[in-house]
Amino acid sequence: MSNLMIGWIGVASLFGLLAFRMSIGVALMLVSFVGITVMLNSTAAFGIVSAMPFNLIGDWSLTAIPMFLFMGFLAANTGLTAGAFDLLRLVLARVPGGLASASVGACGLFAAASGSSIATTAAMSRIAVPEMLRAKYHPSLATGVVAASGTLGSLIPPSILMVLYGIFTEQSIGQLFVAGVIPGALSALIYMGMITVRAGLNPSLAPPVETRVDRAELLRLIWSVWPFPVLVLGVLGGIFGGVFTPTEAGAIGASLALLVALLRGALTVGAMKAAIRQTTLATSSIFFLSIGAVMFTRFMGLSGVPRALTDAMLAVSDNQIVIILMIAALFVILGMVIDSIGLILLTLPILLPVLEAADVNLIWFGIICIKLLEIGLVTPPVGLNLYVLHSALSGEVKLRDIISGTTWFIAMDLLTLLILIAFPAISLFLPSLMAQ
Amino acid sequence: MQALFRKLCGLLMLIGGLGVLALMVNVTADVVSKFVWNAPIQGTIEVSSYYYMVALVMLPMAFVELEDEQISVDLLFNHFPGPLQRVSLVLTCLATTGILWTMAWRTGLDALRAWNIGEVVMGSREIIVWPGRMMLPLGFTLAGLAALVRLVMVLRGENIVKNAEEAPSA
């Protein structure tokens, strides 16, 4: 049997095992281990077991994930951010789905402080989702919006994925960062537009809110808003002031949340214990799944599936637009089962010569590429953003609702993608200013 | 016996939780120290990555497995008839123990090897890392054992699906 064949059988087995309710992490580990054993030998399979878990867990830049989760749990358990959302609810009372749109905005703001989509989702899920649920928003909308908006973390600078893309394509990371700003804002606006229209047509998704409050109540609300901006601006300011890096920002955010809760007298032993427990459970289960995901990416790489699929799809035409559309299809398919970093590492070496031959602007393609990788983050079975959200909510919302909630946002992502492909200037305008 | 095992898992979960605090305190102290005295706490990155994170991920693993908190999709499973559900759970638990003990075996050999050579990493300081590696076989072994405990529960007819879902929502 050829390696390629084994690879495809592996993909099919993965879906089969998941149907039997095997945990995703175990299914990924099992298929990778057996697949590599059949393809090479058990020594090599053991070699992957030996190489992946310790190096993945020991990756410094991933420490931001538990720290942002902790920040979110602390903020939520001590009611730090409820005030901000209560006020937003009042201000946006007339806007259908106003809280969901506000969450998009909050994610976008947070994205500027975090280099990774998963960290952005980790921070925002616990802060925003319970507030929307409290306002009787439909769980799938409340979760879908954060799962999707969390992906702004990689599109809006700073961005670990852009740094990697810049290194592998030898493009300017600065230009990529700048190029991501407008597409990031555009994505957010399109999300908001969709939310407004959907919630307007179907008020049961996001029920209208009671807006009458007396003066005293309003003043109390305004006074209670401060912790949220303090948290976000503290983290943002620290990064842009050169005090700490986006990776360190997670720990600072958590410390800041702790400090604010302490100042407000909201920090109880119970809240603290619950936050630690929730962070621990979520981190352990997410990393367990991630270990499986990186093993599976190695299995895929060794099998040659991504290479073969890429070759086949690129052979169709040498027209620029056709190539990009084929790559989009390729990334959406492979993005289901391969993690985002693995996906660029495995495909870019094959894609680059083709893109260069077709004279594709690599900054423009970089933005398209990041947007595509982000879609992979919210498509099961390897869609880490979904699981971060699910874990952060301690199972309050069913995974199925989260998945169905994100489909609307994926549709919007595809729309944004078409706009970005049709109008390269959206991505290239700011970098062109920078070059002068 | 089972009660004892549960206690052990709960205890390790607690220690893992200390990793959260340690990570936050150490990184924050490093940032503050850099900002105020321009003197980083050397080794912060290495200790955070190879100790706090490893503890945080590996030690609670058995607890997570036992409590059915590992992430799974029950889209199709919910529509299975009762007997088929039980058969899948039995096979799933067995497979889980199998692969986790495979991982435990190899990471255990790695830990032994690391201990023998006194493994270190070279950051700003040399940091000993082999004790961190020991947590991998420990976590995988206990998580595999937790899956076996769940197997016994299924065979006894107990419900081990924690978030057993009601009819699909709209």
Added chain:
Amino acid sequence: ADYNANHFFAERHSMVRGPYVEFAKKVSEATDGEVNFTVFSGGSLLPPAASLQGVRDGVAQVTYHAGTYTPAELPVANLIGNAAFYNTDPLVMAFASTEFGLTNEAALEEWRNNGVVFGGGYSTSEYVMMCNTPVKSFEDIQGKRLRMAGGAWTRFAEFVGAVPVSIPSSEMYTGLDTGSLDCAVAAADALDSFSLSDVVTSMNTLAIGNYYAGFEWGYNRAFWQSLSPENREVLFDQMAYYLAQHRVEFDADVEKAVTAAKSNGMQVYKPDQALKDALADFVEADEAVLIENAEKRGVENAEAVLEDYKKLVDRWDVLLAEVDRTDVDALAELARVEIYDQLDPASYGTE
């Protein structure tokens, strides 16, 4: 047959482009497809810290390995790799460390113990300081946060009064951009390959060693032993060529990156005398630390091993003085005659 080759640098880097991508093609042609490497770059097969282990286990049949990731496994290689200030000519260090790895008894035993067959070394270009603030002198460097590669580099930073920071290379850009870092210490091709030129405003040309720890090609033992002597000879021949080629290409990339950055306004400073003196003092003081570290990790006669290496360095310093340093063929020929032709393809790596 199909085999896997692993390198954790990007495919376009001068250490992958020639020595892995082109190398794989040439080897496949010269062996009539009997040895056909699929190149996995960027760490898509093995993470940096696991390259050594991965090639031993046969996940890859050949790999690059940065030695400082495994100080305990490779004490001899790290003793040599950290002697990076003795002679900072990358060409000399690439050739000398290659000959050392292929012939020194202590080194050979170490490769054997780790399940690899050493094929050839490498060297980056000189490490220099690329900063977002002018660093010209010994005074300027005081308290500056320098991103360092660990080991001797970290000790150097502390020796001159700077603050060593050990962040991953992927965080250099953001660090320099926001100012949480003052300088990155790396080969200057990073101006392009890590796009540091966007955020670097000044460079100091003080040669802070160069990095050549570990190996450019390390083979899985079982794989190596399964090869016919003819095919091993093909590998020797190609490694000799790409040992020379990667040095020339690496320097060319550095040249290109520095020229481009200069035209975009980057200032280039020469170190002042005090800084140069500090480096010289450090090199002298650090030798004892190197030997002590190696002995602590079980290297017998560390001092003698280091002396052997220095002899090779001096030998290559002389040999390379008479060659055109941009002539790949001439350099490759020298590597063949002086190093690889001395090995017996029938027995090397089989004992």
